[in-house]
Amino acid sequence: MKIVVCVKHVPDATADRGFDQDGATDRDSVDSVLSELDEYAVEQALRIAESGVEAEVTYLTVGPAPARAALLKALAMGGDRGVHVVDDRLRGTDAPGTAAVLAAAAKHVGFDLLLCGMASTDGAMGVVPAMVAEHLGVPAATYLSEVEVGLGSVTGVRDGDTATLRVQAALPAVVSVTDRAGEARYPSFKGIVAAKKKPLLSLGLDELAVEPDRVGGVGARSTVDSATPRPPRAAGEIVSDSGEGGVQLAEFLATRKFI
Amino acid sequence: MGEVLVLVDHVDGAVRKPTLELLTLARRIGQPSAVLVGCGAGGDTDANAAIETLGRHGAVKVYLVDSPELDDYLVAPAVDALARIAGEVGPAAILTPSTLDAREIAARVAVRLGSGLITDAVDLRPGPDGPVIEQSVFAGTYVIKAHVNGGIPVITVKPNAAPVELAETVPAVEKVEVAPPPVATAVRILSRTARERTGRPELADAEIVVSGGRGVNGAENFAVIERVADALGGAVGASRAAVDAGWYPHSHQVGQTGTQVSPQLYVAAGISGAIQHRAGMQTSKTIVAVNTDPEAAIFELVDYGVVGDLFAVLPQLSDEIEKRR
Numbered sequence: 001m002k003i004v005v006c007v008k009h010v011p012d013a014t015a016d017r018g019f020d021q022d023g024a025t026d027r028d029s030v031d032s033v034l035s036e037l038d039e040y041a042v043e044q045a046l047r048i049a050e051s052g053v054e055a056e057v058t059y060l061t062v063g064p065a066p067a068r069a070a071l072l073k074a075l076a077m078g079g080d081r082g083v084h085v086v087d088d089r090l091r092g093t094d095a096p097g098t099a100a101v102l103a104a105a106a107k108h109v110g111f112d113l114l115l116c117g118m119a120s121t122d123g124a125m126g127v128v129p130a131m132v133a134e135h136l137g138v139p140a141a142t143y144l145s146e147v148e149v150g151l152g153s154v155t156g157v158r159d160g161d162t163a164t165l166r167v168q169a170a171l172p173a174v175v176s177v178t179d180r181a182g183e184a185r186y187p188s189f190k191g192i193v194a195a196k197k198k199p200l201l202s203l204g205l206d207e208l209a210v211e212p213d214r215v216g217g218v219g220a221r222s223t224v225d226s227a228t229p230r231p232p233r234a235a236g237e238i239v240s241d242s243g244e245g246g247v248q249l250a251e252f253l254a255t256r257k258f259i
Numbered sequence: 260m261g262e263v264l265v266l267v268d269h270v271d272g273a274v275r276k277p278t279l280e281l282l283t284l285a286r287r288i289g290q291p292s293a294v295l296v297g298c299g300a301g302g303d304t305d306a307n308a309a310i311e312t313l314g315r316h317g318a319v320k321v322y323l324v325d326s327p328e329l330d331d332y333l334v335a336p337a338v339d340a341l342a343r344i345a346g347e348v349g350p351a352a353i354l355t356p357s358t359l360d361a362r363e364i365a366a367r368v369a370v371r372l373g374s375g376l377i378t379d380a381v382d383l384r385p386g387p388d389g390p391v392i393e394q395s396v397f398a399g400t401y402v403i404k405a406h407v408n409g410g411i412p413v414i415t416v417k418p419n420a421a422p423v424e425l426a427e428t429v430p431a432v433e434k435v436e437v438a439p440p441p442v443a444t445a446v447r448i449l450s451r452t453a454r455e456r457t458g459r460p461e462l463a464d465a466e467i468v469v470s471g472g473r474g475v476n477g478a479e480n481f482a483v484i485e486r487v488a489d490a491l492g493g494a495v496g497a498s499r500a501a502v503d504a505g506w507y508p509h510s511h512q513v514g515q516t517g518t519q520v521s522p523q524l525y526v527a528a529g530i531s532g533a534i535q536h537r538a539g540m541q542t543s544k545t546i547v548a549v550n551t552d553p554e555a556a557i558f559e560l561v562d563y564g565v566v567g568d569l570f571a572v573l574p575q576l577s578d579e580i581e582k583r584r
Contacts, residue, residue: 122397131369164451222375222406226403233559236562238553245575250583252547256545
């Protein structure tokens with residue numbers, strides 16, 4: 001079974017993130033990491049590979065040169081190889097463009113199961129897995145908290161907005177998993193060392209036959225007109241409870257007309 | 260003004276509040292046509308109540324999409340219908356709610372139409388090049404203004420982005436047929452377990468949210484949080500720590516990987532205010548907190564904070580609220 005896991009290298013969510021002049025995410029001023037939500041997808045891939053199914057696990061990322069680190073982090077957890085789509089013309093690519101590139105790369109590599117995190121922690125749109133599936137003409141079983149692979153199909157539990165569903169799709173399929181899908185393992189030191197020896201393939205737009213005018217700032221179909229830092233909140237009043245804390249809080253809520 | 264397609268989010272025919280907010284936004288840029296999937300015609304649910312509600316809030320037209328097997332498939336039939344309608348009418352924009360399903364429908368429709376997609380709009384206004392969308396990103400630290408510059412704008416909208424407004428109309432109703440999706444692209448729904456309704460407002464839409472965290476220290480103790488929520492008419496939220504400990508259901512988790520809320524009032528009790536949680540509530544209009552730790556990060560966000568034991572402060576607060584009624 002060929003499992004491909006999409007991973008993203010994102011600015012650390014605990015740092016001060018920002019934007020470049022052209023409206024693209026600033027990926028230089030802040031350290032980047034493997035997106036935390038992608039770790040759950042990596043974990044599910046490894047669990048499937050360890051469950052007795054004969055599987056090959058490939059990690060796929062689209063990003064500038066430093067994004068390679070996301071592949072290495074995933075490989076340190078386990079898995080067989082990495083594929084890095086890197087091309088200067090990709091800078092400023094929007095979600096639909098990214099999905100088109102991922103789809104082309106996944107097709108190039110070949111897969112039975114394409115696993116993704118539920119959303120990136122930078123763009124946080126949560127739309128790329130479904131878009132990739134749309135490009136590839138395969139099902140997308142998204143937001144799964146449990147994943148089970150059977151003969152030619154994948155079944156899972158999906159925590160929807162108003163109900164919990166059991167869903168099933170024929171392979172090949174895209175699956176996205178939530179942070180309730182099973183705690184991601186820490187890479188061992190041995191794993192970190194082994195990762196560096198695993199094959200890493202770099203691909204550009206030309207090898208994938210993706211038209212440059214579909215991607216990058218040039219191909220983006222939405223435009224950021226302005227990105228303004230929100231002014232920090234004015235410091236609020238903090239009191240110590242000396243027996244009347246609840247009453248004081250009620251008085252505050254009354255001044256704001258909540259009661 | 261042109262037609263604006265609005266994807267309706269409903270539970271068994273009851274239209275959910277964020278959809279009505281979408282109608283308000285749609286009216287700023289055109290004439291709203293609601294797309295109602297899975298209710299009426301071939302299905303079990305009566306569409307009439309939904310059509311009436313949509314008309315009362317400004318929908319000039321309702322596209323009624325239904326077929327007997329619709330309920331067995333995740334998302335695909337709605338995508339087919341919405342893409343087809345959009346292809347035929349060429350709307351000024353397509354607006355959808357931010358639910359998991361709606362987001363996915365919007366994503367696939369955008370690909371099918373070759374459109375730009377903007378998600379999590381918190382405001383929408385007419386602009387010279389099409390609707391201008393406002394977003395709050397990077398845990399609420401940046402405000403973005405953006406617009407779609409390719410294809411029919413597809414926009415997903417967060418709850419509380421606009422007021423619900425009455426605009427009484429009797430909508431024209433048009434039935435739309437869809438076929439079940441081919442096996443190769445379909446996700447079949449094998450079973451469905453409805454979420455228990457609490458009788459409280461839905462977390463994502465609520466104007467007031469009262470949340471408990473690690474400081475609540477136990478499932479039974481959440482009653483203290485619930486009492487405040489009920490006194491204020493709000494929804495109950497829980498931090499990731501509380502949910503992971505099994506004290507409250509995941510459906511009530513507020514945070515980066517739970518529900519992201521932006522209510523008028525957010526009350527955080529026994530919550531330290533880690534980044535993961537803040538990302539879920541940072542843009543709330545008024546924030547208050549109760550915590551025994553004066554150094555808790557949550558106090559950096561508050562308009563009012565009480566350093567104290569929530570088991571003393573919250574019951575007293577509940578008493579005061581009830582007294583003032």
